[in-house]
Amino acid sequence: MYICAMKPRIKWRNFKIWIKDQFKRKTWFRNFFITGNAWGGFSINSHINQHTGQPKITYNHFESAQKAAEKMGKKHNTHFSIYKCLYCDGYHIGKNRDNKTEYDKNGS
Numbered sequence: 001m002y003i004c005a006m007k008p009r010i011k012w013r014n015f016k017i018w019i020k021d022q023f024k025r026k027t028w029f030r031n032f033f034i035t036g037n038a039w040g041g042f043s044i045n046s047h048i049n050q051h052t053g054q055p056k057i058t059y060n061h062f063e064s065a066q067k068a069a070e071k072m073g074k075k076h077n078t079h080f081s082i083y084k085c086l087y088c089d090g091y092h093i094g095k096n097r098d099n100k101t102e103y104d105k106n107g108s
């Protein structure tokens with residue numbers, strides 16, 4: 001397996017977008033202070049697929065990620081959430097238990 005010598009690092013210019021994305025959620029208080037799920041965004045696992053070690057599929061816009069999440073959700077009959085990545089300029093989607101950020105299921 002190829003291991004990249006350059007470890008991805010948090011891009012602080014993404015932090016503003018990330019925090020906005022977090023506070024858009026109706027469950028933000030719970031995510032930060034009760035479940036602590038929101039802090040998962042600081043983990044490299046929010047950008048890297050733990051199984052493959054490769055970066056997750058990146059969507060440049062929230063809207064395109066949302067469309068993909070809807071499609072995947074229908075296909076797998078489960079809820080996929082969208083989150084802003086701190087490590088790259090895009091968004092990722094994932095199942096709640098994977099990315100540890102629960103997007104409000106009632107919509108944004």
Ligand SMILES: [Zn+2]
Nearest residue numbers: 047085087088
């Ligand atoms: Zn990323």
